[in-house]
Amino acid sequence: MARHAIRLSGSGGQGMITAGIIIAAGAAVFEGKKSIQSQSYGPEARGGAYKAEVIISDEEIYYPKVMAPEVLVALTQEAADKYSKDLVDGGILILDDLMVKTAPKGNWDVYMMPIIRTAAEKVGKAMVANVVTLGALNEICGFVKPETLEKAVLSRVPKGTEDLNKSAITAGIELAKVAKAAK
């Protein structure tokens, strides 16, 4: 049985919940897989570490929360420290090199990448860091087909931002390719 448990984390406003929704919806709506997206957060509207969780599976998913993710994305130091504790041994850790200064210690495959800088400088809007993340995440893990990811992103973003988001996906894929090649 193929079952993937993914945790996306950061600080309120970074779009990690949206990113989780996009990839989970893509798997369910366009590929007919079972998927669940959930999240947990505190009372703050902005700021504070929070996580979005996604499970993608070929079989029925009962318990909707992720207990031991195989992949963790962390876009802040606080999120990296807080949510890496139960990342499985040998799991994948994707970090933003601007916000995370010290990678948490563990037996993980670490990808330290300029996600936010790429969004701001190459794509042109820091706001699309979450979509850059998705491009990179899917290139590394292959949760959904590349065309599914594009369809899923485009079905959730505001009209008029399609090209911006497409370049964000491409930039994310490029980041992951470079990071993989460097390993």
Place this chain on the structure above:
Amino acid sequence: MAKEVKFLQGNEAVCEGALYAGCTFYGGYPITPSTEVAEILAARLPKVGGRFVQMEDEIAAMAATLGGSIAGRKSLTATSGPGMSLKMENLGYGYLTEVPCVIVNVMRGGPSTVLPTGPGQSDVMQARWGTHGDHPAVALTHSTVQEQLEETVRAFNIAEKYRLPVILLTDEIIGHMREAVEMPEPGDLEVIDRKRPTCDPKDYLPYAPEADGVAPMADFGSGYRYHITGLNHLPDGFPSNDGKLAQADEIRQQNKIDDNYDEIVKVEEMDCEDAEIMIFAFGSTARSAKEAVKAARAEGIKVGLLRPLTIWPFPDKHLQKYKGKVNRIIVPEMNLGQTILEVQRVMEGTVPSIEGIQQIDSEPITPVTILNKIKEGK
């Protein structure tokens, strides 16, 4: 043709269910973790000729919801624990005056504000006994986003058919998680509308029940003029101080629900046929229970799950079938022991052991916790 599949949040599915059922009025006041229901319906209702009103507080929100229904619209409100507490006085008014409506309680912890963004299941007894006085109560609970849509439609149907407020008792986990939902086409799900009078308006008696215990309900403003009061009332709606009448009327109201147990009470039974151990769990906790049952069965342990989709009226008859058949009943719930009291009431003396798993730390009860409890007694 394949049905349209949408990836919806639980609270979004409530809105889809309400619109499918023909809801055209929402009187509300926002509160986490229910706010998405208000947010979405504020945008959607005006597009279907509906009305959305944000009131000054939850007390007024409940009043507006009843008012919307009395004016002839299928009405909804959504809230969470603290808001539910405030709605209680007007909810009682809704029971006594027999006003159909649906109240969604997306449960978080309690009492008061405690942990506002986490899940809880502590409002089970409130859904039955929260307002003062004797009255029938219907509360539905469910475990998937698909069910959240379908049970919202069913909640409206029960409310309309039996003329009473129906509570949709969900929780933060189901309310906020997202899953694929197969969208029902018109006609796929039954939609029931309240009985309306066909007599001459001057002959209309608003509280003269027909053989089924339910009186036809006229829309205020439609030419049928009548009086509504929270006092005990005569068939014409005007107050009466007759205690015998008050008692008989309350018993009739209770009977209109009790006599229709088979139609109102719905449960899911999973692996119960040969079960020696039964888990009794509802809502998001039932999802953990299912995973625990699967894992225990894989190890050869004979365990089953009885999951109520209707928690009030309590599924007495469904449970009673297992008298003398199961050795243990385990009741996991995110409260300090509410549902277990009802399980004990129904099963005490016929099952050697009824055990609870109780947790109010704002975290879901995990499958492992339930599995460990299953194995503990073996």
